[in-house]
Amino acid sequence: MTDFKNQLEADRVMIEGELSQRMDQLSDGLQKPVVDAMKYSLLGGGKRIRGVLVLEFCRLCGGSLSDALPLAAAVEMVHAYSLIHDDLPCMDDDDLRRGKPSCHIAFGEDIALLAGDGLLTYAFETAASSSLEPGLVLQAIQQLAVASGTFGMIGGQVLDIKNMAENLDTLRSMCQMKTGALIRASAKLGCIAAGGDPAELERADLYGQKMGLAFQITDDILDLVGDTALLGKPVGSDQQQGKTTFTTLLPVEAAQVLADELLEESIGMLEPFGDAAAFLIALTRQLAGRRN
Amino acid sequence: MTDFKNQLEADRVMIEGELSQRMDQLSDGLQKPVVDAMKYSLLGGGKRIRGVLVLEFCRLCGGSLSDALPLAAAVEMVHAYSLIHDDLPCMDDDDLRRGKPSCHIAFGEDIALLAGDGLLTYAFETAASSSLEPGLVLQAIQQLAVASGTFGMIGGQVLDIKNMAENLDTLRSMCQMKTGALIRASAKLGCIAAGGDPAELERADLYGQKMGLAFQITDDILDLVGDTALLGKPVGSDQQQGKTTFTTLLPVEAAQVLADELLEESIGMLEPFGDAAAFLIALTRQLAGRRN
Numbered sequence A, B: 001m002t003d004f005k006n007q008l009e010a011d012r013v014m015i016e017g018e019l020s021q022r023m024d025q026l027s028d029g030l031q032k033p034v035v036d037a038m039k040y041s042l043l044g045g046g047k048r049i050r051g052v053l054v055l056e057f058c059r060l061c062g063g064s065l066s067d068a069l070p071l072a073a074a075v076e077m078v079h080a081y082s083l084i085h086d087d088l089p090c091m092d093d094d095d096l097r098r099g100k101p102s103c104h105i106a107f108g109e110d111i112a113l114l115a116g117d118g119l120l121t122y123a124f125e126t127a128a129s130s131s132l133e134p135g136l137v138l139q140a141i142q143q144l145a146v147a148s149g150t151f152g153m154i155g156g157q158v159l160d161i162k163n164m165a166e167n168l169d170t171l172r173s174m175c176q177m178k179t180g181a182l183i184r185a186s187a188k189l190g191c192i193a194a195g196g197d198p199a200e201l202e203r204a205d206l207y208g209q210k211m212g213l214a215f216q217i218t219d220d221i222l223d224l225v226g227d228t229a230l231l232g233k234p235v236g237s238d239q240q241q242g243k244t245t246f247t248t249l250l251p252v253e254a255a256q257v258l259a260d261e262l263l264e265e266s267i268g269m270l271e272p273f274g275d276a277a278a279f280l281i282a283l284t285r286q287l288a289g290r291r292n
Helices: A002-024 A032-042 A047-061 A063-086 A103-107 A110-129 A135-149 A153-161 A168-193 A199-227 A254-290 B002-024 B032-042 B050-058 B066-089 B105-109 B111-126 B135-148 B151-162 B167-195 B198-225 B250-289
Strands: none
Touching: A002 A032, A002 A047, A002 A063, A032 A047, A032 A063, A032 A103, A032 A110, A032 B151, A032 B198, A047 A063, A047 A199, A047 A254, A047 B250, A063 A103, A063 A135, A063 A153, A063 A168, A063 A199, A063 B050, A063 B111, A103 A110, A110 B066, A110 B135, A110 B151, A110 B167, A135 A153, A135 A168, A135 B050, A135 B111, A135 B135, A135 B198, A153 A168, A153 B032, A153 B111, A168 A199, A199 A254, B002 B032, B002 B050, B002 B066, B002 B250, B032 B105, B032 B111, B050 B066, B050 B198, B050 B250, B066 B105, B066 B111, B066 B135, B066 B151, B105 B111, B111 B135, B135 B151, B135 B167, B151 B167, B167 B198, B198 B250
């Protein structure tokens, strides 16, 4: 367990270092207001789960972590942009993010909008700057764009704001698009950085699909029964907004059973990798299996 | 002049066709609301100046137009996204765009925000799908990202909304970032698609820099003296918002002199290309030299 914690911490330190360095490359000239807002949201904490998945799937497929690092940073930038835009008044109108004022509360709506746009744009610039073989970089950029686009994250947002998730099937679709797609892409980007073969990419994809859903269900359970400090946002905020979640459609116990099943299925995708998968298995249990 | 009109029309038809086909590849499934909004803004007219520049600089440097087409489409998607976000209530709060209700008036703020995000994301996916040599595609993606990012379009927006353009120097910086950067990138992307040499890229860059500024000054003059039908937005809307423009800092006649100088300088960058530049020279005179 100490080894696990040390490796997770080492990954996170690598990612934070890369993100800080990338942000320092943006001038604090006349455009300082938007760069400050981008830094506030990108460097203001977060578990870096998606970045860690990029690094660890790269390691799992025998690649070098430094090759995967720009892709890990790009995925974290996309995630940060999505949270800024998601919190805006015309979307979820959330004043709090990770226990701090959300970006538009701290910097105003106009700058928050541009900070989100800036992080999305910089994500692609960062990915494109990778020193991997250009064909692999293009493959990674395409995966990232599809996962972030209308078939992925943005499509999921549409289902969410239009309350189109009315039953378990549509709710599952929404989650797989809104949060699952970027988690799947993270696992795949790690494989791509390592030059992984199609079978490895396929397993990474299925892992991400199942883990992402388990992760979302666990989030819904925490929203119902968790506490604000742990969640970084008011408990029950989804419920108060009248949103359909796994815990409005299922009793908490049944939701937990579903999360546990998906967790085991996702871990099943890692087992063919043998001992090398020990870290990712422990991480998956911690992330998708976390309870209050 | 007939040849010029025919070639311009042929370019536009190519670009419209590519954009329509790309948009048709996005499913009209559950995410239909956002895809409809993206189509409304992307396919709803526009002069396609940036896309035409990509195609014509590719032709000028001896490349094949079909190689440049995905890059032309990507640039037009970035331009369309920037207009959607620019019109939002927290930005310029414009209800009208090209004589039609702006995206958030037609689809609501939440969908308009996501439609902008979707077009930006799809721009990079589209560019990445180019069949050019991967190294060239990555170079194009980097140029597009830098031009759209905090050193380019987004940085220019910050100067604009914070009213940081107070004199001719800062106003010039703002315009070069807000609208000039994407015009420069369009010219460069065309050269890149043709595998142009560094000297050609440099001339394309300088051309775009000067033409973009001439274009903006002409826009400011039209805003003051033009009519709504020609402009697609109410005359004097910039003035009413108390924004600094070339026509608030300079008498109209002096602004026109400046635009004319920049126009001739930009055309000077095209002359080394000889007769092959005839179309682009005519286009530049039409665009940046247009008067009421």
